[in-house]
Amino acid sequence: MPSNILDIKAVGKSFPGVRALHNLSMTIGAGEVVAFVGENGAGKSTLLKILSGDYQLDQGQVLLDGAEVSHASPLAARLAGFRLVRQEPEIVPDISVAENIFVGEYPSRSFGRVDFAAMRAEVTALLKRYGFAGLINIDAMGRSLSPAQMHVVEIMRALKPGVKVVAFDEPTSSLTSDEVERLFELIRKLKAEGLGIVYVSHRLHEVMVISDRVIVLKDGQQTGDLVTVKTDEAEIVRLMVGRELIHGFKRQETSRDEVVLQVEGLSSRWHRDISFQIRAGEILGFAGLVGAGRTELAKVIFGEYRRDGGRVRLLGRDSDIRSPADAIRANIGFAPENRKAEGLILVRSVVENAAMAIYARLARWGVLRTAQMVEAVGPVIRQLEVKSSSLSQEVGKLSGGNQQKVVLARWLAAGPRLLILDEPTRAVDVGAKAEIYRLIDSLAKEGMAIMMISSEMPELLALSDRIVVMRDGRLSPPIEKQDATEEGIVALALGTGAAA
Amino acid sequence: MTTRSKDGFLSRLTRFVGAENLSLIIALILLVLAVSSQTEFLFSSRNLFNIAQNMAVVGLIAAGMTLVIVSNGLDISVGSIAGCASVVCALIVTGSGTVAGGLAGGIAIGAVLGLVNAAIINYLRVNAVVATLATMSAFRGIAFLIAPEGRPVGVLDPTFALLGSGRFLQFGGFPGVPIAFAILVGVAVLAYFVMSSTVFGRSIYSMGGNPAAARLAGINLNRMRLWIYAISGALSGLAGVIVTARTSSGQPASGTQGLELEAITAVFLGGALLAGGKGSIVGSMLAVLLLAVLSNGMNLLGIPTFYQLVAKGLLLVLAVAIGQWRMAMAERRQAKLTAAGGA
Numbered sequence: 001m002p003s004n005i006l007d008i009k010a011v012g013k014s015f016p017g018v019r020a021l022h023n024l025s026m027t028i029g030a031g032e033v034v035a036f037v038g039e040n041g042a043g044k045s046t047l048l049k050i051l052s053g054d055y056q057l058d059q060g061q062v063l064l065d066g067a068e069v070s071h072a073s074p075l076a077a078r079l080a081g082f083r084l085v086r087q088e089p090e091i092v093p094d095i096s097v098a099e100n101i102f103v104g105e106y107p108s109r110s111f112g113r114v115d116f117a118a119m120r121a122e123v124t125a126l127l128k129r130y131g132f133a134g135l136i137n138i139d140a141m142g143r144s145l146s147p148a149q150m151h152v153v154e155i156m157r158a159l160k161p162g163v164k165v166v167a168f169d170e171p172t173s174s175l176t177s178d179e180v181e182r183l184f185e186l187i188r189k190l191k192a193e194g195l196g197i198v199y200v201s202h203r204l205h206e207v208m209v210i211s212d213r214v215i216v217l218k219d220g221q222q223t224g225d226l227v228t229v230k231t232d233e234a235e236i237v238r239l240m241v242g243r244e245l246i247h248g249f250k251r252q253e254t255s256r257d258e259v260v261l262q263v264e265g266l267s268s269r270w271h272r273d274i275s276f277q278i279r280a281g282e283i284l285g286f287a288g289l290v291g292a293g294r295t296e297l298a299k300v301i302f303g304e305y306r307r308d309g310g311r312v313r314l315l316g317r318d319s320d321i322r323s324p325a326d327a328i329r330a331n332i333g334f335a336p337e338n339r340k341a342e343g344l345i346l347v348r349s350v351v352e353n354a355a356m357a358i359y360a361r362l363a364r365w366g367v368l369r370t371a372q373m374v375e376a377v378g379p380v381i382r383q384l385e386v387k388s389s390s391l392s393q394e395v396g397k398l399s400g401g402n403q404q405k406v407v408l409a410r411w412l413a414a415g416p417r418l419l420i421l422d423e424p425t426r427a428v429d430v431g432a433k434a435e436i437y438r439l440i441d442s443l444a445k446e447g448m449a450i451m452m453i454s455s456e457m458p459e460l461l462a463l464s465d466r467i468v469v470m471r472d473g474r475l476s477p478p479i480e481k482q483d484a485t486e487e488g489i490v491a492l493a494l495g496t497g498a499a500a
Numbered sequence: 501m502t503t504r505s506k507d508g509f510l511s512r513l514t515r516f517v518g519a520e521n522l523s524l525i526i527a528l529i530l531l532v533l534a535v536s537s538q539t540e541f542l543f544s545s546r547n548l549f550n551i552a553q554n555m556a557v558v559g560l561i562a563a564g565m566t567l568v569i570v571s572n573g574l575d576i577s578v579g580s581i582a583g584c585a586s587v588v589c590a591l592i593v594t595g596s597g598t599v600a601g602g603l604a605g606g607i608a609i610g611a612v613l614g615l616v617n618a619a620i621i622n623y624l625r626v627n628a629v630v631a632t633l634a635t636m637s638a639f640r641g642i643a644f645l646i647a648p649e650g651r652p653v654g655v656l657d658p659t660f661a662l663l664g665s666g667r668f669l670q671f672g673g674f675p676g677v678p679i680a681f682a683i684l685v686g687v688a689v690l691a692y693f694v695m696s697s698t699v700f701g702r703s704i705y706s707m708g709g710n711p712a713a714a715r716l717a718g719i720n721l722n723r724m725r726l727w728i729y730a731i732s733g734a735l736s737g738l739a740g741v742i743v744t745a746r747t748s749s750g751q752p753a754s755g756t757q758g759l760e761l762e763a764i765t766a767v768f769l770g771g772a773l774l775a776g777g778k779g780s781i782v783g784s785m786l787a788v789l790l791l792a793v794l795s796n797g798m799n800l801l802g803i804p805t806f807y808q809l810v811a812k813g814l815l816l817v818l819a820v821a822i823g824q825w826r827m828a829m830a831e832r833r834q835a836k837l838t839a840a841g842g843a
Binding site: 302304323324325327328329334336341342343344345346347348352356357359360363366367368369370396397410 | 696697698699700702703705706709710712713714715716717718719720773775777778830
């Protein structure tokens with residue numbers, strides 16, 4: 001067994017309200033390919049970002065080739081020999097391939113002049129050594145590159161001298177199967193050269209082909225360290241899932257009859273042939289990986305993004321929603337995933353944020369007194385127990401859970417027939433989560449149709465009446481609550497083909 | 501008993517003025533003390549009359565600019581719009597002899613030019629600063645083009661001149677209230693009402709604080725922008741009309757150049773944030789008063805105009821820097837709070 005080239009010891013990392021990594025230890029040997037797998041939010045990205053110096057670790061240490069690395073900055077991590085091949089490489093459009101590969105580290109001559117000759121020679125040698133010589137012209141401009149060529153540039157950046165460990169983050173998401181094969185050849189070559197390889201991917205069949213070991217992460221902890229040849233996809237999925245279910249919470253029974261939203265054959269830039277329906281009082285859960293197109297679907301229905309084809313029927317009538325304003329008039333509400341960027345006006349008060357969507361309804365002749373706003377949203381805010389010093393406090397000064405309640409209060413006050421919730425409990429602490437679940441439940445009980453996008457399995461399983469799974473812009477048939485299992489949903493989301 | 505009712509009044513006053521504007525009032529008091537210690541002429545009724553009259557033009561533009569800046573925009577072309585309106589209104593008054601026509605024409609041309617600004621920002625997707633920097637030059641050119649031979653257009657109508665230098669409530673030694681100042685007060689009260697108590701005003705705060713969230717809450721940003729810039733343009737046009745009335749001539753440039761700087765400075769001094777979403781009419785108007793007293797004081801003390809230009813530039817930087825510093829402090833407090841709260 002080769003010596004350890006990367007040693008991760010008891011690493012921990014927390015964000016406000018969330019423990020992203022907990023006491024994580026693992027090793028990677030020279031010439032070994034280790035895959036990291038896990039669901040959304042399991043901690044894979046956080047771990048990569050700590051290794052690459054984007055995040056600082058709170059606890060533990062990282063040893064590279066026996067020496068402790070201070071991952072104080074991305075540059076320090078690079079110099080120490082850890083190189084990350086990012087999923088979406090940053091390519092500068094108006095400089096050449098050679099410059100893109102050396103950007104930030106141009107070889108220099110006297111008076112700070114760039115040594116273009118040395119740079120080109122080095123890039124040519126790199127491309128030749130790793131078999132990409134015929135694929136890419138080193139003088140081509142960044143903007144002219146295909147996605148696969150951009151990937152080559154990103155890989156070459158990583159393989160500049162001094163490299164010890166290369167981490168590939170979802171490397172095959174923009175590659176064709178031929179290109180994937182070529183990537184695997186490269187990885188085998190790097191392996192033979194004695195580098196340590198980290199391979200992060202949702203595509204389990206690729207993991208099975210290329211890796212020597214598989215490390216499974218769940219909720220920031222390691223739940224498995226498996227030798228690839230001695231395991232199978234089913235075992236890996238089993239270790240990825242199985243989070244604790246939500247205790248003490250049970251959905252109330254609701255009558256489902258009237259169809260509120262009916263989508264037939266919807267297509268858009270991101271979607272193909274999407275069909276589903278949600279009845280009054282029903283919660284339809286949307287599962288899937290980050291990037292599968294769930295948020296985009298919510299925005300297409302809400303009129304923020306364009307629909308290219310298909311029909312959207314609201315309460316049995318064809319709807320022609322072209323903007324969020326149209327959607328709100330049609331009695332749809334949407335609580336976006338990213339509260340701070342899309343949900344709230346942080347510099348304005350709790351009242352204003354809660355009343356924003358119903359200004360026009362509250363006003364008479366366009367006149368809207370603060371007192372009218374308080375009257376309309378005050379009871380809702382009290383009902384949700386938003387903890388703020390006063391109704392006129394700035395929303396930016398509230399905690400994450402209370403901010404989310406303000407977003408929900410907005411739609412509660414508006415009383416839509418269809419409410420779209422995108423990750424309703426993201427970055428919300430445990431106590432507030434339970435309150436938000438009860439609230440969603442009572443909204444359904446009152447007859448609201450709810451489209452709930454969530455990446456948290458326990459949440460989906462506990463709240464949804466039916467669950468659909470989105471993968472690469474397509475939607476699975478609905479799974480009834482009693483038939484839904486975490487394994488089945490994850491398998492559909494990953495496309496491993498295991499029985500649902 | 502008396503102190504309690506006084507407290508109630510004070511706290512109500514504080515709420516109206518806005519806590520963040522108290523520093524502005526303190527600065528104003530200090531300024532008045534400083535100037536009046538050097539010259540007793542500051543409080544002479546003639547001088548107060550002058551200050552009130554001088555405030556009108558900048559004040560009208562600053563009222564419109566408050567809407568623009570709170571919506572997270574900027575309008576640098578306001579001075580040039582006033583120049584165009586000045587010429588147009590002079591041509592109408594001299595051509596038709598109707599004062600009302602001149603007034604309406606000046607305001608209307610301002611609104612139209614404001615719509616042009618908004619259209620460039622909305623549909624050509626040009627950033628507001630660049631768009632209005634471009635129209636600042638273009639509108640000034642248009643003002644010269646419509647003025648016959650590019651020269652000022654003389655207006656001799658005595659009724660029209662009242663808009664600029666007329667007064668009312670004049671008796672004994674009291675010089676009266678300038679009509680132009682009364683117009684400003686009327687506009688400011690209306691603007692205050694619009695910003696604080698209408699759907700339109702509330703939506704301006706929302707879109708300025710976070711355009712993406714405002715759109716997702718159903719606010720039509722493009723339509724809002726058309727209205728906001730049209731109002732800013734119309735008020736600039738009205739300011740141009742007053743300049744015409746005061747100088748008895750339609751001026752393509754003189755009297756309206758540099759107004760954008762003063763109006764923008766006033767709005768930021770009045771508590772608006774560079775990032776939008778904050779600002780108030782009361783604050784902007786207090787800042788206009790402060791600026792008027794400052795430039796009047798410097799004139800009284802015989803400080804040359806060149807120093808005044810430098811001082812105005814510094815003041816704008818200071819006003820925005822204070823706002824940025826406030827934001828940074830608020831963020832730091834927030835970070836501390838989360839660090840303490842989240843374990």
